[in-house]
Amino acid sequence: MIDIRNCPSSLAEGYVTYSPKSVKLLFDGHRVSHILDFSFDGSENTDEIAAAMHRISVSGVQEKFPAVIGKGKIRISGDGERSTHILKPAPWDQTLQARKQIPANEHLTMQIASQVYGIATAANGLCFTENGQAVYITKRFDILPDNTKVPMEDFAAIIGKNEQEDGKEFKYSGCYEDIADAIRKNVQAWMVDMGRFFDLVVFNYIYANGDDHLKNFSLIRQGQDYRLAPAYDLINTSLHVKGEDFGLEGGLSPSIEKSDVYVNSGHPCRIDFERFGENIGIVKSRVDRILDRYMVLPGLAGTLVGHSFLNDKMKRFYLRTVSERIARFVRVSN
Secondary structure: OOOOOEOOOOOOEOOOOOOHHHHHHHHOOOOOOOEOOOOOOOHHHHHHHHHHHHHHOOOOOOOOEEEEEEOOEEEEOOOOOOOOEEEEOOOOOOOOOOHHHHHHHHHHHHHHHHHHHOOOEOOEEEEEOOOOOEEEEEEOOOEOOOOOEOOEEEHHHHHOOOHHHHOOOHHHOOOHHHHHHHHHHHOOOHHHHHHHHHHHHHHHHHOOOOOOOHHHOEEEEEOOEEEEOOEOOOOOHHHOOOOOOOOOOOOOOOOOOOOHHHHHHOOOOHHHHHHHHHHOOOOHHHHHHHHHOOOOOOHHHHHHHHHOOOOHHHHHHHHHHHHHHHHHHOOOOO
16 A cells, blocks of 8 residues: 655645645545556456447547546546546556656646646546555546536648558657647637746757657537636656657647757757747747746756655656756756
């Protein structure tokens, strides 16, 4: 049994289960056990798990399972039952480094985005199997309290990328300027959401999320308009795979002149993001306000890493990776 000393959602100190604030945010005020009464590898529920994964997962990505809350417990939703949450256990791919740390990594990264930088994110936390294995849980923001589903589309669909026409790696094709152009075309309040999008692109670079592809950004309908959806699937991928600076092969934009630092080192610095921000229509003062927040590692980010459910080795690795990204980011260039 795992020893809980911090809230498995907010990471606040002094809690042996979800804090009242987290209960309200993640479970709509319903008290829920952080211990699952099922596992993802036990023979007794293999058929149920396989069926659930088929209902929600997409080939080639981390396993995801639809879930609902009932009688103080988290359980996998049944056929025809609208799920309100998603469970993501450690991937079964044995080739991933420290794969069992992935749920804690995603949870930590999402909490840093929300608590430190004020980025709108899907409500999230961790729950645990009886043997102490962490499982990431996130609340579906496309499901309303009355159980209706809100229309939502990812940017692969919005831009028109698909496997049939663009190959198996379609979600990694293009650049972030493509998403910016789609925001401008599809969002009435595009100037507000463009700033939110830009902030998220910078965050993903600094926190080494090399999997920020087209399907990890979405638009969701709010009233009569579409808006940029809350962030989801944020993770420091460098802890598990050797990846690129960006999840899209075209990077920020092929039309923007790269800085000397970018050309010589292969990694962007602040001036590259300044050029990108202004190129997608954000006023310079707002670009500067966003970028200024990423010049140093905030104390709260370090605190959250310390409170996280990563093991000590991964905590050190996480902090070192982010510090290295910041060191790249602050380099002066022309």
